[in-house]
Amino acid sequence: MSKQPLRIDIVSDVVCPWCIIGYKRLEQALASLGEEVEAEIHWHPFELNRQMPEGGENLRTHLAEKYGTTLEGSIKARANLTQMGAELGFRFDYFDEMRMYNTFKAHQLLHFARLQGKESELKLRLFSAFFGERKAVDETEVLVAEGVSVGLDEAQCREVLTSGRYADAVREEQDRWIQAGVRAVPTFVFNGEQGVSGAYDSEALVELIRSL
Structure with missing residues (x-):
């Protein structure tokens, strides 16, 4: 039996815990x-936090x-x-002084990584850098180092981030998905037709994919 082609579009942010959970469940599926x-x-x-200033909160x-999350709710959620x-x-690796960051720079580097065939590698690297390694993913040097770690050129990464070469392209792509109705992440779109939002469990994803 030949494999059926399946295109999966994933709208997500690298500071969204449910985005990496949803992706790992998709891997299982x-x-x-x-x-x-x-x-x-x-x-x-x-971007979960378009208005977040540099340095985060x-x-x-x-x-x-x-x-409106309470301290008790935060502890339980973590x-x-x-x-x-x-x-x-x-x-x-949650910790008391963990910060939330704006990810506009990260998405610009991811756009560049896409053109180099390295987007998935960098996306997963940034999830780990933020959630597991206590790294500030809004800092240029942090992003450059993560880009280099997946095989991107250091000078090119730095130029992309300092010049804003892909800023307009990222904004336009974000806005297209928002105009298409995406209001929460992760959002998965299968074969350009069937879309779901949230970190569905792997069994539900298997059932959904088989129904396409």
């Missing part, structure tokens, strides 16, 4: 499907102001996410 599909994944930008303060991540092979 695709592994379960085995020889049934030939998946081709395309990442797309979404304490994560707990940010969540309390944006969503414990749940850490456990879910561990079960999926991803490490969350």
Whole structure:
């Protein structure tokens, strides 16, 4: 039986814990499907915090102001996410002074990585850098180092980030998805038709993909 081609568009942000959980569950689903599909994944930008200033904001303060999250709720959520991540092979390292960042620069570097065939590698690297390695993913030098770690050219990464060469392209792509109705991430779109938002469990994703 020949594999069926499957295009998967993922709209996400690298500071969104549910985005990496959703992706890891998608990986499980695709592994379960085995020889049934030939998946081709395309990442797309979404900023959770467009107005966040450089340097970010304490994560707990940010969540309390944006969503009304209490300290007790934050502690419980972090414990749940850490456990879910561990079960999926991803490490969350939450700490008291953890900060939330704007990711516009990160998305510009990801756009460049896409052109070099390295977008998935850099996307996953940035998830780990932010959630597992306590790195400030709004800092140019941090982003350059992560780009180099996946095989991108250091000078080109720095030029992309300092010149803003892809800033307009990223904004336009973000706005297209918003205009298409994306209001929450992760959002997965299968074969350009069936879209779902949220970190669905792997069994539900298998069922959905088989129904296409």
